[in-house]
Amino acid sequence: MADQTITNRRDGTVGVALVMVAGEVVVRDGRFTRIDREAALEELAASLRVDLKPEEERRRRLSREVFPVVKRFYDGWLDESARQPFYRPSSRS
Numbered sequence: 001m002a003d004q005t006i007t008n009r010r011d012g013t014v015g016v017a018l019v020m021v022a023g024e025v026v027v028r029d030g031r032f033t034r035i036d037r038e039a040a041l042e043e044l045a046a047s048l049r050v051d052l053k054p055e056e057e058r059r060r061r062l063s064r065e066v067f068p069v070v071k072r073f074y075d076g077w078l079d080e081s082a083r084q085p086f087y088r089p090s091s092r093s
Contacts, residue, residue: 019027026034052060 016027016030018025018029026032
């Protein structure tokens with residue numbers, strides 16, 4: 001089985017050496033031991049290959065029509081430099 005790395009949004013790989021659940025090692029050296037990465041990715045890809053339902057198609061069209069309007073509305077609203085490196089509460093400025 002392929003291992004899957006444990007990641008954290010803020011700092012990449014988390015320094016986890018070992019996690020046991022009910023006596024079974026489920027994480028070793030920061031990697032999941034029970035996940036077949038390729039199988040999980042294939043399952044995800046297969047689920048995304050199915051045709052959209054009519055309601056999903058309608059929502060997709062609506063979002064494409066609305067997004068430019070919303071983007072223009074918020075253009076310039078956030079000061080990107082105040083959010084470096086990630087977001088305002090933990091930014092350097």
